[in-house]
Amino acid sequence: MSQFFTGLMRLKRGPWEMLATILIGLGVFMLMQPFFLWAYTYSFITTLIGTVMFIIVSHFKD
């Protein structure tokens, strides 16, 4: 876990990609889940942040 945070601090690609992936996955789940309307409301912004982050961080160094 500490390795993950160290990677984030040092702008390493792996941990940042992982974070972006989690955000995209969470956003898609929030968009399609049948439980909470508030989660659906915030789904798009979550997915958008994750997707833009993914595009940017995929250019970081390993």
Next chain:
Amino acid sequence: MSDTPLTKAAEATPPTVARKIRGLSDRAIAWIFVGPTIFLLLAINIFPLIWTINLSFTNYRANRTNRAVEYIGTRNYERILNDSDIWLSMQATAHFLIWTIIFQVLIGFTLAWLINRKFKGNDLWTTIIVLPMMLSPAVVGNFWTFLYQPQIGLFNYVIAFFTGADPSSFQMLGSVDLAPWSIVIVDTWMWTPFVMLICLAGLRSIPDYIYEAAEVDRASKLRQFFTITIPMVLPFLMLAVLFRGIENFKMFDLVVQLTGGGPGSTTEVASINLKREAFEKWRTGYASAFAIILFVTVFGLASIYVKALNKVKER
């Protein structure tokens, strides 16, 4: 001078054109070849995307072109993301997407595994199995509508044969509970062969000597399956899931033909809702915002998936 196609083409080139080309650098010639493709890509893909993003911030209606277009900021997005009808259509899409992928992967892989065993009539069976995939979704939708007819439909009679129920006692397309499953069944019937073909390519790419080495090591068939077959077919399987996932997220024609989104709005998947907003209610700006939401979702999912696929390939 030899009479090759290249020399013929050189001779056929008018001297003025030939002189011009001779003066160009390799990079310039490359741009001449790539240029039309880039232009088409920009004109057909990139420009409409940018234009849709632009429209999504307006109240534009395509049926009222004389009306002044106003920029309304993110209001379209706010309305969509608080609309319970669109939320329901997203849930219908999720149901369709998840179950079709589960069934298609399970059945497709099993069929590929069976077809990969050498037996008489192997090629004939492959051809028969892939037939549904070659049909038009409109045709498939149409004849499954007949198969699902409660009075005359073959499907109801087959179910009645196995369960003993009255064939006319249930309606696949008319029931709120069964209609979502009816479209899952048809899509699975139609697209499982596609998954099967991709899995078959994966299975046939595994060299025999790996299995022979496993036999020498006395690995059981089950162990061979889980440590050789599954890991080596996984990249192919993931590719199939990516293709089917993106396709089914945008599924339109088959569902329109089968249920038209009904009964009520039970099977109204996102693309049907989008079409209604754009071409029945003519809320172009609103529909554009909806399309952008769907685009970002598919793009995000595809990014994760391509990354995962590359990792599996590296292993």
